[in-house]
Amino acid sequence: QQPVQSPQAVILREGEDAVINCSSSKALYSVHWYRQKHGEAPVFLMILLKGGEQKGHEKISASFNEKKQQSSLYLTASQLSYSGTYFCGTESNNAGNMLTFGGGTRLMVKP
């Protein structure tokens, strides 16, 4: 069962903030976030392990709430370079399972 991402698409002005959510019907062990720009390969952003940790990379951070079985990606003071499609990949247990990817959230940042 793949995770559900919301919203499916979002349009921002440069400098605005956005939140992308990833929810699963299964208990999660880890969540991975990737960004894919049009015509390019998906690029790894960060991984969060259970324990409710938060991580950040410049002005992009994420949280993982294992009780709610969801993760959120926070984009602060968005830049034009943030445009792309964001995917979450989830691992439902620590048994070497494959990642299951969500449907993606298309983010467009306008000047």
Added chain:
Amino acid sequence: ETGVTQTPRHLVMGMTNKKSLKCEQHLGHNAMYWYKQSAKKPLELMFVYNFKEQTENNSVPSRFSPECPNSSHLFLHLHTLQPEDSALYLCASSPNRGTDTQYFGPGTRLTVL
């Protein structure tokens, strides 16, 4: 920058053709993956290889045939495809099978006429 390359980048083929997609990784990884990415659909895992051995076949039709001659190279052989097989085919690699960080190639955009 990516250490995973894919060729060709674009491919148009008829339903009776036979073609192959190639993936090469220069990262020293042990696991390699094929994904299918269709418009408005999640990434679909197709095959997984770990140390050249196939460990996952996600109920993929037999008209898709993978081959992994060594840990650095992965092929996807295509024959008698259908128009609904048109999609972006992505290759990825990771240090080991499972949920290690995956590094993706740029993909092959396949169109089946």
